[in-house]
Amino acid sequence: MSPASRFASVGNGEAVDYSRVPVVPIEDFRSAILRMAAAGRRLCALLSTGVAGGPPAGLLAVLADDAGGRLYLAASEPVTSYKALTPELPQAHLFEREIFESSGITPEGHPWPKPVRLVPADKVTFFQETGEEIHEVAVGPIHAGIIEPGHFRFQCHGETVHHLEIQLGYQHRGVERLLRGGPDSRSLSIAETICGDTAIAHGWAYCAINEALGGASLSLRAEALRAVALELERLANHIGDLGAISNDIGYLPAMSYFGRMRGDYLNLLMLASGNRFGKGLLRPGGLAFDLSEEMCASMAGTVRLGLKHLEQVAGMFFGEPSVISRLEETGVISRKVCDDLGLVGVCARAAGADRDVRQDHPFGFYRFRHIPSTILDTGDVFSRAMVRFLEAQRSMEFLSALLGHLPAGSASGPCGAPAANHIAVALIEGWRGEVCHVAKTGAGRKFEWYKVVDPSFHNWMGLAMTMRGGEISDFPLCNKSFNLSYCGHDL
Amino acid sequence: MTPLAACVLILAAAAVLSGGLLRRSRAAGLIVIAGLAAAAGDIVRLPPGDIAVNVPVWSPLLTAIGLLGAGVPILSALLWAFRLAPPARTKTGRGLALGCGFAASSARMQYTGSSYPVPVIRVFSVLLGTNEEFRPPKGYWPAKAFFGSFTPDPALERGLPVLVPGI
Amino acid sequence: METITLVLSYPIILLLAPPVMLGLITKTKALVAGRKGPPVLQPLYDTIKLLGKGAVYSSTTTWMFKLGPVVSLAAVFCASALAPLAGAPLISFNGDAILFAYLFALGRFVTVMAALDTGSSFEGMGASREVAFSSLAEPALILTFASLAYRSGGLCLAQMFAPHSGPSAAAGTILVLGTLFVVLLAENSRIPVDDPNTHLELTMIHEVMVLDHGGPDLAFILHGAGIKLVLMSALLVRLVLPEMPPAAALGSLLFGLGCVAVAIGLVESSMARVRMVRVPQLLVAAICAATFGLMLTLR
Known part of the structure; x- marks a missing residue:
């Protein structure tokens, strides 16, 4: 067989x-x-x-x-x-x-059978390197910046990191347990809050599961608008990440300019949905809100202007020698590690792996209009930043072309109740990487179980591997270049 | 009016003003300290450069150095005294070391004596000849790793055997 | 009149100039980045606020931790008596340049002791970096002092930093200025050596050493760091300013300090931080520049 x-x-x-x-x-x-x-x-x-x-x-x-x-x-x-x-x-x-x-x-035979999310506080064990000269550095779960809680345990000698172990689980909310027994009036909101900055991708995956199980088909306009929303989310986050990377290396002008530009795309999502992260925009069967002609025209204008600004600021940023020397050859992930650990998303594409769900398993409007995927092969912080810039550029080109020619039709449609004893899988390319939802319904046409895999679930181990043999002062920059979700991992 | 009296008057006024405006005795106290330093300077101001070293009974140079040397402990004592007397509604307490948000620190987290000079050792590594024994963690989930280093004494272990063969 | 100016100049320079200089640097960086930035006197307001607060001491620390900020501030106050600010310094004798450099080193020593006293890896990391980089910045400083001392005939700050004229001194002066500027950036934790605005402890040098200090201790440390910046900038300014009557000297010194603050702000806005392993290379470059300046002066 x-x-x-x-x-x-x-x-x-x-x-x-x-x-x-x-x-x-x-x-x-x-x-x-x-x-x-x-x-x-x-x-x-x-x-x-x-x-x-x-x-x-x-x-x-x-x-x-x-x-x-x-x-x-x-x-x-x-x-x-x-x-x-x-x-x-x-x-x-x-x-x-x-x-x-x-x-x-x-x-x-599992080499490291530690609990993932529910770690009892008094029974925490970390890998420890022997030798009197090694010291441990424990960072978190409370951090100096206002970010999510997570714990990083380094084994260091002086400035060199020999081993990094990451322990998360502080934000476990029981999302999969809450989604079991749905879909009900809360399920869509729960799905959108799995990871707040990936609301569109997770929401789309949830809607795709419901549409697959309920046998709904979407109008072309609804597919196009969903693609617009997903690309706006991708833009806002990629540009925000470039600003955060500039902040971490101390290049202040680029930090301010990228930060201001990120706001422009969040405001476009707010124009479309009333929420800066696009929560409440998607629903099974289509979207909750449609875009009027004027809105489309003004959004297209903002995107075109934004493309010019982005290219100017990115030219300044990537052209500055001190920036390049700081970013290149820092936090390198090799192609072998990327393939072994199954990394997805921006981190994988920056290491040379050609993985993009929009291209490999096209969904929604991406079946009709392709966005070429961006692959670089050095696997360092520079290539991750460059992949973000190039993807942002391509998203903007996609958006300005699409917003001028949205298909006519209605933006929402009916979606039936899920069929009984069926299983559905949805993969969406969120801005971090591949979002995967798998759900099975029981005899009562409700979810018997619901599995969510955020891209961060694959990628946190990649961050732990980049730090081996690296400098501890490079860790914040590497962490920012990966920019993984703590709550997406913890569910 | 002598310069000394003038500056004492100015500083008293400044202390009263700042004490009144800010309602903080410490800010006023610091201004007074700076004023005392300036007033003391007025007394011991010496012409630069041409200090004679053949010493009469009273030596300006040694007085100057002595005052400067005493300045550090005297100023420290004054600052400590002002820090010990906080305004009424503040309090001093004991807590855990901040340590970037991880409260349960252990002895392993203290910076080791071998880690501390690592940046300097890297710069002078050619001269120092540090030997390292390093068994790095292998694989994604290593079972063990070890690190140890040893820097031979430049004089006893590297210099002397070269100069006096046979030791 | 002259004495009153001198007497007044010290409180201004020791109490007001540090926060204003730090505020000017922050304002310059904000304006270059297209923002308005905080008020120029913000560091002064912060220091006054901190003086009125209580403090929490870590249970792993001892009296050494409390001694650190106090002795470091006292040491820079005493070093200010040696520096030629607006006119002649308060105390001056042959060899005071060495005492000046080592009063700063005394401040650094007690701060490092206080940092290691906490037993936390972060402060140890900051202390290790600070002493490593200072041990490389010190030869640059001493070589600069050596070339200035050779030119002026004695190791006395007032004579070394008195204005000189003549084209033969120009090349040497430019190298000295460049070296002193790099040493200033390194000793005062500015970009490209360290980012003073960063919140990432693993990348900090000086700021993470003082991570556990709060309240009045932090006020002493911030103010001491400001005074160190002012003193080193004042030396730079004195090297270029011509001889002047005392009131004009004070005014031109303050103007010069403002120019140095704007220059530091512009340098910080125009480049990213250097990787931590490359900072020794930067300082060795400063040592080479100082050596070259010394050779030019000796010729």
Whole structure:
């Protein structure tokens, strides 16, 4: 039997009857996943379908074939323990720790079986390097700036970092538990607040799940407007990140100018939806608000002017020699580490991995109009900043072309109730990377379980690996260049 | 009016004004300190450059150096006294070290004696010849790692054996 | 009249000039970045506010922690008696340049001791960086003093920093000015060596050493840092200003301090911070410039 026959194949944003997903013994499940990964497929999600203390449940895996544009689903029979995938497939590491914590299924042989989110305060252990001359630096969870809580434990000698371990979980809100039993009147709001600055991407993924399960189809105008909103979110965050990077290296003019420009795009989202982060704009079936002709024209004008300003300020920023010397060869991630750990999004594209959901698994309006993906290969802070600038530039070109020629039609439509006993997968390219939502409905047409994988879930380990052998004074800059979400990881 | 009296008057006025305006005895006290330093300067002002070293009974040079040397402890004592007497509604307390938001510090977090000179050692590494034993963490989830370093004494261990062979 | 000017000049320079200089630097940086920026006297308001606050001391610290800010401020006050500000300094004798440099070093020593007293890795990191960079800035300073001393005939600050005329001194003076400016940026934690506005402790040098100080201790430290900046800038200014009567000397000194503040603000706005491993290279470049200046003077 070919490995693919142990999987059900589905497209991005599609639903399939759960009985079509093959349930195989755990050893077959494990070996099939390893063979698929060796063939170049990527692990999008690995979860257990049960809860701690409940009946024993099995595992479910979602793998993505970026070249072929298909997603593969497989399930395993109920188990209490199994041989861990992590030693042979490092990108499964955090998923297996999460499975252990949430459902009690033990991955035997996992090299670092620490809880992911619910770490008891008195039983915290970190990797410790032996030697009298090593000191530990503990940063957080309270930080000097007003950012989210997270703990970083460095093993250092002087200025050199030998090892970094990141512990999160301070913002666990139980989002997946809250979404179970939906969709109800709160579910869309909960989905949008999974990660506040990625409200559009997470909201779109939630709506795509509901539309797949309910069999709704969107008008072209609704797809186009959703793409506009997603690109505006991407612009605001990429430009804000460039400003934050300038702040961290002490290049103050660029910090002020990028910061002001970020506000322009948040204001465009506010014009469209009444909320600077676009919360409340998307709903299953379409959008809550439409854009009038005048609004489209003024938005297009702002974007065109913004493109000129962005190119000027970025020219000043990337042309300054002290900036280049500070950013280049800092926080390097190699292509091998990127592929091993399954990094996604800007960090992966800056390291040479050609991963962009808009191109590999096109969804919404991106099926009709492509945005070329930006790949650089040095994997350092400079390339991550440059990828952000180039993606912002391409988003602006996409927006100014689209806003002038929005398809006619209505911006919203009906969306039926979810079908029973179906499973749906949605992948959206948020500004950090790939957002993945997987949901299964039960016999009562409500969500039996709902899995959210934020891009930060894949990428935090990448940050830990860049710091090995690096300078501790480069850590804030590396952290800012990754700009990962703490609450998206913690759910 | 002598210059000394003039400056004492000016400074008393400034102290009263600032004490009244700011309602802070400490700010006034600091102005008085600066004024005393200036007034003292008026007494010991010496012509620059041409100090004779053949010393009569009273030496201006040594007086100057002595006053300057005493200045640091005297000023420190005055500043400490003013810091010890806070205005009524403030309080001094004991807490944990700030440590960037991590409260439960351990002995491992104190900067080690080997870490402290690392920036200087890097600059002079050619001259120092520090030996390091480093087993770096390997793989994504290392089991162990070790670091130790040793800098040989330039005179006893590197200089002397070269100069006097056989030691 | 002359004495009154001299007497008045010291409170102005020691109490008002530090916050105004820091405020001018911040204002220049804000204007270049297109913002309005805080008022120029903001550091003075901050210092006065801090003097009225209480303090929380870490339970790992001892009397050494409390001694640090006090002795460092006292040391810079005494160093100000040696510096030629508006006219001749209060105390002057042959060799006072060395005492001047080492009063600053005394202040640095007690601040480092106070930092290490907390037992936290952040302060230790800041202390390690501060002493490393100061140990590299010190040869540059001493070499500069050496070339000025050779030219003026004695190691006395008042004579060394008295204005000289003549084209033969110009090249040497330019090198001395450049070196002193780099040493000033390094010793006072300005960009390109350190970012004074950063909130990232892992990248700070001086600011993270004083992380645990609060209230009056922090006021002493901030004011002491301001006085250090004023004294080093005053030396720079005195090197270029011609001989003047005392009132004009005070006015021109204050004007010169303002120009140095604007220059520092412009330098800070025009470049990013240098990577921490490259700061020693910058300071060694300053040492080379000072050596070259000394060789030009000796020729």
